Amino acid sequence: MLVYIIPYEGELFKETRQAYFLKAFGEEVKEMRIIPFGKCNYSCPYCKRNGYNKHSCIIDGSIVVNEPVVFNAVSDAIDKGQIVRLSGGDPCTYPSLSIKLLKFVKKRNGIGSMAHNGSSPTLIKNLVDNHLLDSLSVDLKAETPEKLAKIAGISSSQSIIMWNKTIQTLRVLKYAKEVKVDIRTCVFNDTDFEELLKIGEIIQKNSNENVFWTLRKYSIVDNFSTETKDTESMKELAQMLSSQLPNLKIGIRVKWDNGAFFYYMNGKEC
Numbered sequence: 001m002l003v004y005i006i007p008y009e010g011e012l013f014k015e016t017r018q019a020y021f022l023k024a025f026g027e028e029v030k031e032m033r034i035i036p037f038g039k040c041n042y043s044c045p046y047c048k049r050n051g052y053n054k055h056s057c058i059i060d061g062s063i064v065v066n067e068p069v070v071f072n073a074v075s076d077a078i079d080k081g082q083i084v085r086l087s088g089g090d091p092c093t094y095p096s097l098s099i100k101l102l103k104f105v106k107k108r109n110g111i112g113s114m115a116h117n118g119s120s121p122t123l124i125k126n127l128v129d130n131h132l133l134d135s136l137s138v139d140l141k142a143e144t145p146e147k148l149a150k151i152a153g154i155s156s157s158q159s160i161i162m163w164n165k166t167i168q169t170l171r172v173l174k175y176a177k178e179v180k181v182d183i184r185t186c187v188f189n190d191t192d193f194e195e196l197l198k199i200g201e202i203i204q205k206n207s208n209e210n211v212f213w214t215l216r217k218y219s220i221v222d223n224f225s226t227e228t229k230d231t232e233s234m235k236e237l238a239q240m241l242s243s244q245l246p247n248l249k250i251g252i253r254v255k256w257d258n259g260a261f262f263y264y265m266n267g268k269e270c
């Protein structure tokens with residue numbers, strides 16, 4: 001089978017990242033090896049992976065490789081003690097391969113993780129039922145289907161289906177207590193408190209104690225908005241949200257670089 005992969009700085013499977021959100025679960029931050037599939041079913045105009053420039057779901061600039069090349073990269077990550085993080089694009093565009101790769105990770109006693117846009121409850125249910133996920137980052141991009149259409153670059157009719165599927169994904173995860181879940185919402189310059197509160201209420205209603213909500217400050221990309229919130233405004237928003245949603249752990253992605261980490265609970269910084 002041929003697989004599209006997004007190169008990182010001109011190389012395949014070079015990217016690693018720190019799983020900062022693990023700290024919220026009392027765990028050490030570990031390194032993740034990113035396995036970035038080169039296809040996506042969304043076209044978010046703010047995508048940092050060029051997800052809005054595609055032909056038949058294939059992201060421009062992706063490189064096609066044979067399946068064993070992907071397994072070799074996963075094997076290398078396991079040997080190095082890294083978390084194997086299926087990402088993208090989006091892993092839901094390779095559902096069978098994603099399941100196979102995460103089964104391979106488990107068989108080798110590795111740690112499996114995925115970053116997903118939320119649109120495939122079927123894939124997530126399969127992974128949860130087979131105990132293949134240690135952690136999952138999943139997007140809740142918007143509080144309504146109308147807003148999702150704009151943010152994900154999809155049609156209104158598609159957005160109704162995808163928004164409902166995302167809620168189904170959250171419901172699957174609510175009963176998957178062994179999976180550490182990081183729900184991510186990108187915060188743009190014009191995102192206001194009321195919108196975020198509605199998103200937070202949806203998360204609170206559909207989550208268990210193993211859920212963390214990350215507010216991600218929009219990073220400027222060329223073809224989208226040239227403005228973004230400053231860190232102080234992000235902190236203020238998180239604190240206000242935390243006062244209204246006291247049981248939810250709420251973090252701000254922009255503050256975690258270089259090992260700094262904090263989140264809010266009960267309206268207070270932890």
Ligand code: SF4
Pocket residue numbers: 040041042043044046047048049050051052088089090117152
């Ligand atoms: S879902 Fe993620 S990878 Fe796909 S276009 Fe949106 S931001 Fe990019």
